[in-house]
Amino acid sequence: DYVLKPFDAAVLRARVDVGIRVLELQGKLSRRVTELEEALANVKRLQGLLPICSYCKRVRDDGNYWKQVDMYIAEHTEAKLSHGFCPDCFEVHVRPQMDEAEAEADAAKVK
Incomplete structure (x- = not known):
C-alpha cells in the first residue's frame, strides 16, 4: 500500500493499522495451516x-x-473408550469367574 504526498496523518494511521491487521491475519493463517498439516499427518498415520x-x-x-x-x-x-465384554469373552472369561465367586460365597454361607 502507499500514501500520496503530502500525506494526511489520519490516512497514514489508517494505512498503518490496516498493515498491522494484515500481518496479524497472515500470522494466524500461517499457524492454522501448520495445525491443519499436523492434523492431516495424524489422520494419514491413523489410516495407514x-x-x-x-x-x-x-x-x-x-x-x-x-x-x-x-x-x-x-x-x-x-x-x-468404554470398556465392556463381547458375548464370547463374557462366556469364556467372565462367567467362570462369576460362577467361582458365587460358589465361594455359597461355601462361606454353609460354614
Missing part, C-alpha cells in the same frame, strides 16, 4: 498400517514403544 502384536494386541508407536490399544487410541485420537 498400524503395527500391532498378534499375540498381546499392543501397538507400536513412532518411538518404538509398545502400548495397549486403548492407550494408543486415547493418545492419538479424541475418541472416548
Whole structure:
C-alpha cells in the first residue's frame, strides 16, 4: 500500500493499522495451516498400517514403544473408550469367574 504526498496523518494511521491487521491475519493463517498439516499427518498415520502384536494386541508407536490399544487410541485420537465384554469373552472369561465367586460365597454361607 502507499500514501500520496503530502500525506494526511489520519490516512497514514489508517494505512498503518490496516498493515498491522494484515500481518496479524497472515500470522494466524500461517499457524492454522501448520495445525491443519499436523492434523492431516495424524489422520494419514491413523489410516495407514498400524503395527500391532498378534499375540498381546499392543501397538507400536513412532518411538518404538509398545502400548495397549486403548492407550494408543486415547493418545492419538479424541475418541472416548468404554470398556465392556463381547458375548464370547463374557462366556469364556467372565462367567467362570462369576460362577467361582458365587460358589465361594455359597461355601462361606454353609460354614
